[in-house]
Amino acid sequence: MDLFASNLKKRAAELGISNSEAGRRAGLSERRYGNYINNRREPDLATVVRIATVLQTTPDRLLSFGEDAGEPEPISRQRIQAAISVLSPEDLERVAIMVEALADKRHTSPE
Template sequence: MELFATNLRRRAEELGLSNAEVARRAGLSERRYGNYVSGRREPDLATLVKIASVLATTPNDLLTIRPSTKTSAELARGKAMAALAALAIDDLERVTIMVEALAKRA
């Protein structure tokens, strides 16, 4: 359980997300998510998939040892993916237009 808890904390930190924000985005209470982060409990499969989605990663990455050798570009992409996953469709469409415009300038 400790490996899973460590991976949760590390991934949320990489994305700049608080435990409360991860819990909110995953539809969990802060207390329940806190049990996972502290290593007191492990989630069921459906909950694990929700948390992995919020953290823009895979359940496998949360459950296994992984090297933390991500580039700053990979970290930025991960942050963007996690933020996009939390948006409503109208906001997501607006952001898509803005990102496309930025990409054309580059």
């Protein structure tokens, strides 16, 4: 499971979030998540899936079981998806409004 611990840390860093934030988003205490990233304990399958969802990756990639086919999404898109996964419906609505406003401004401004 050394690879799992390493992959957790690497993926959180790629998304620009701390390990404690990744654990919080997965609904885990800082201590419990710390046990995983320090290779002191192994999570059950349901926890691996939850962590993978938060980190916008697959359990296979976290556990280093083979390679997923296809090109990965750009890291900025992955970071956005990871952050969105923990927002409330009200916050998602606010984000949608902001993104639409940004897209509209890009579309209507001269380049």
